Amino acid sequence: xxxxxxxxxxxxxxxxxxxxxxxxxxxxxxxxxxxxxxxxxxxxxxxxxxxxxxxxxxxxxxxxxxxxxxxxxxxxxxxxxxxxxxxxxxxxxxxxxxxxxxxxxxxxxxxxxxxxxxxxxxxxxxxxxxxxxxxxxxxxxxxxxxxxxxxxxxxxxxxxxxxxxxxxxxxxxxxxxxxxxxxxxxxxxxxxxxxxxxxxxxxxxxxxxxxxxxxxxxxxxxxxxxxxxxxxxxxxxxxxxxxxxxxxxxxxxxxxxxxxxxxxxxxxxxxxxxxxxxxxxxxxxxxxxxxxxxxxxxxxxxxxxx
Numbered sequence: 001x002x003x004x005x006x007x008x009x010x011x012x013x014x015x016x017x018x019x020x021x022x023x024x025x026x027x028x029x030x031x032x033x034x035x036x037x038x039x040x041x042x043x044x045x046x047x048x049x050x051x052x053x054x055x056x057x058x059x060x061x062x063x064x065x066x067x068x069x070x071x072x073x074x075x076x077x078x079x080x081x082x083x084x085x086x087x088x089x090x091x092x093x094x095x096x097x098x099x100x101x102x103x104x105x106x107x108x109x110x111x112x113x114x115x116x117x118x119x120x121x122x123x124x125x126x127x128x129x130x131x132x133x134x135x136x137x138x139x140x141x142x143x144x145x146x147x148x149x150x151x152x153x154x155x156x157x158x159x160x161x162x163x164x165x166x167x168x169x170x171x172x173x174x175x176x177x178x179x180x181x182x183x184x185x186x187x188x189x190x191x192x193x194x195x196x197x198x199x200x201x202x203x204x205x206x207x208x209x210x211x212x213x214x215x216x217x218x219x220x221x222x223x224x225x226x227x228x229x230x231x232x233x234x235x236x237x238x239x240x241x242x243x244x245x246x247x248x249x250x251x252x253x254x255x256x257x258x259x260x261x262x263x264x265x266x267x268x269x270x271x272x273x274x275x276x277x278x279x280x281x282x283x284x285x286x287x288x289x290x291x292x293x294x295x296x297x298x299x300x301x302x303x304x305x306x
Contacts, residue, residue, distance in 0.1 A: 008066070008152035010227065012191045015062040015156035016163055022090075023057055023160070024050055028168045028282065033253035038269050041280040043172070044254065045165055047287065048262055052085045052113070054287035055161060056148070059183060060086035062157025063146045064094060071096050076143040078102070078132040080180075080213040081110025082287055083148035088117030099143060101135040103128055106213060107291045129218055149183030150221030159187030165282045166195050174276065177284040178264035179203035179235055180215040182224025184286065189231050202275075203228070203235035204268035211294060212243060212260035214287065242267035247295070248302035250285065259290035 026046045034042040047055035060083060064071060074097035077087055084100035091098035098119040102111060103126060115121050124134050132147075139145035147154065161184070165175060175192065179185050185203045192199045206212055220228065228235075246263030249270075250256040265283035269276050 010152050010156050010190045012156050012159035012163060016160045018065050019058060019061045019157060022061060025164060026050060028165060031254050038273060040276045040278060043169055043282045045161060045282055045284045048258055048285045052089050053289040054082035055184060056082040056086035058160050059154035059157035061090045063151060063153040064090055064096060066153040067144055070144045074143050075146045076135050076138045077146045077148060078135040079148055080128055081106055082214060082289060084114040084119060085117060087146060088114050088119035092118045099138060101131045103131050109291050110289055128216055149181030150223050152223060155183050155187045155223060158184045159191040161284060162188040162191030169282055171280050172199055172282050173279040174200040174202055175282045176202045176204060176265035176268050178215060178261045178286055179205040180217045182220040182228060186224035186227040189227055189233050193231055201233055203233060204238050204264040205235050206238050206240060206243060209240055214261040236268050236272055238264055238267040238271055242271050244298045245270060247298050251299055257288050258285055259287045262287040
């Protein structure tokens with residue numbers, strides 16, 4: 001696991017000021033179909049509409065801007081896809097060389113996406129943790145390490161999603177997000193704790209999924225874990241079957257193309273309906289970078305079952 005290399009505090013407000021001019025403020029929309037189906041007031045924060053297709057834009061840019069001159073020699077990161085793509089996009093715009101270390105098992109659509117933004121991609125055998133270890137070794141050569149979740153600047157950037165939800169939906173009862181390394185959930189928790197401590201934040205996680213590579217992390221990062229323990233944030237388990245059902249429902253109800261991890265919040269509502277009954281709930285639809293063949297199989301299977 002990557003350790004936190006900088007003694008920075010999580011500061012979501014400061015991150016928002018840093019990145020607001022360069023990051024899309026994604027729509028927060030009410031889903032009438034999902035609300036009726038689940039007997040709750042369901043709103044979708046559409047981070048899947050970010051230019052690189054995922055919420056990781058926020059944390060990546062927050063970290064690049066916060067590092068200052070440390071990034072002049074270039075940056076390196078381990079990534080299952082979306083963090084690397086976001087770093088590559090903003091690195092190219094800012095003139096920063098980016099190296100991304102990815103497991104060989106990463107879907108081709110995500111590897112291609114990182115390369116298309118100009119990053120140097122290194123593929124390594126094994127798990128995400130093996131990619132992370134290799135990125136750490138490259139950082140010792142002088143590159144600045146930008147971890148995908150275990151970093152105060154990254155966590156702060158992801159937390160800006162929470163500020164936008166609270167601004168636009170002040171009556172929200174619960175915010176639900178997918179959990180891999182915990183950077184998104186920790187950022188949301190930090191934003192809510194400061195701005196609206198009565199709002200609950202809930203994580204949805206699938207362990208060792210064969211399709212949700214963004215959630216395929218052995219354990220939470222050190223910093224996210226501390227934040228989530230401090231605020232006693234619940235994390236619920238969702239099955240791959242529920243992820244697929246969530247993907248199909250997002251498409252059928254609202255015409256959305258959503259990657260498996262992005263469907264985890266809806267999977268949580270499907271699996272734990274009584275918890276969310278009659279509540280106003282915001283789901284962070286975190287990404288759209290899904291392999292086309294997998295998406296077609298999921299939608300085709302749902303159509304056949306119906």
